[in-house]
Amino acid sequence: MTPPFQGSLLTCDDEVHPGPLGALVRRTPLAHGAWIDLRPGWIGGADTLFQRLLHRVPWRAERRRMYERVIDVPRLLAFYDEHAPLPDPALDEALRILNDHYAPELGEPFRTAGLCLYRDGRDSVAWHGDTIGRGRTEDTMVAILSLGTPRPLLLRPRIGATAPLRHNLGHGDLLVMGGSCQRTWEHAIPKTTRPTGPRISVQFRPRGVR
Numbered sequence: 415m416t417p418p419f420q421g422s423l424l425t426c427d428d429e430v431h432p433g434p435l436g437a438l439v440r441r442t443p444l445a446h447g448a449w450i451d452l453r454p455g456w457i458g459g460a461d462t463l464f465q466r467l468l469h470r471v472p473w474r475a476e477r478r479r480m481y482e483r484v485i486d487v488p489r490l491l492a493f494y495d496e497h498a499p500l501p502d503p504a505l506d507e508a509l510r511i512l513n514d515h516y517a518p519e520l521g522e523p524f525r526t527a528g529l530c531l532y533r534d535g536r537d538s539v540a541w542h543g544d545t546i547g548r549g550r551t552e553d554t555m556v557a558i559l560s561l562g563t564p565r566p567l568l569l570r571p572r573i574g575a576t577a578p579l580r581h582n583l584g585h586g587d588l589l590v591m592g593g594s595c596q597r598t599w600e601h602a603i604p605k606t607t608r609p610t611g612p613r614i615s616v617q618f619r620p621r622g623v624r
């Protein structure tokens with residue numbers, strides 16, 4: 415049985431607002447020119463945003479060919495390419511705040527939003543880097559807003575047998591992978607057999623990066 419996601423009982427405002435970034439962002443340099451930024455509790459009204467996205471986004475199940483077999487992708491997906499209206503005004507505000515903070519360093523804006531819905535602990539994303547587009551050959555950034563049930567995001571370098579780093583992404587947290595992270599490291603959200611409620615992640619990326 416999967417417990418329903420229980421939001422914070424203390425948050426009763428139905429207005430959703432991303433908070434400031436600035437000095438609240440904590441950067442951790444990783445090996446090989448990669449880094450991650452963390453900004454816990456970025457979204458005010460995260461419960462409301464989670465519910466709105468859960469109900470408003472046209473979530474799609476996908477099937478992908480893996481070698482000889484076609485398998486269900488273990489999560490539901492939605493993708494908003496640049497110029498497509500985002501499914502919630504709070505995501506427009508989030509994008510604006512991200513771009514004010516990161517565009518000078520990134521050299522271009524974040525433009526697309528990929529959304530994943532992990533229905534329970536059986537949903538996951540396998541080890542990968544976002545290596546379509548600029549991320550394959552150059553430094554880039556991928557900004558992830560996490561909502562709902564906390565899930566660990568694991569990171570490991572492609573070269574070397576280092577134990578994975580583990581970041582428990584909580585309700586309303588922001589994690590940004592930057593520098594060479596997409597080509598020199600991999601990330602994953604592992605499956606878990608523990609009772610786990612739903613999680614939504616919103617990934618903001620520059621043009622062409624997937």
Ligand SMILES: O=C(O)CCC(=O)C(=O)O
Pocket residue numbers: 528530539544558560567601603615617624
């Ligand atoms: O759900 C997440 O936080 C990560 C998703 C991801 O890595 C991807 O969609 O490329």
Ligand SMILES: [Fe+2]
Pocket residue numbers: 542543544601
């Ligand atoms: Fe990814």
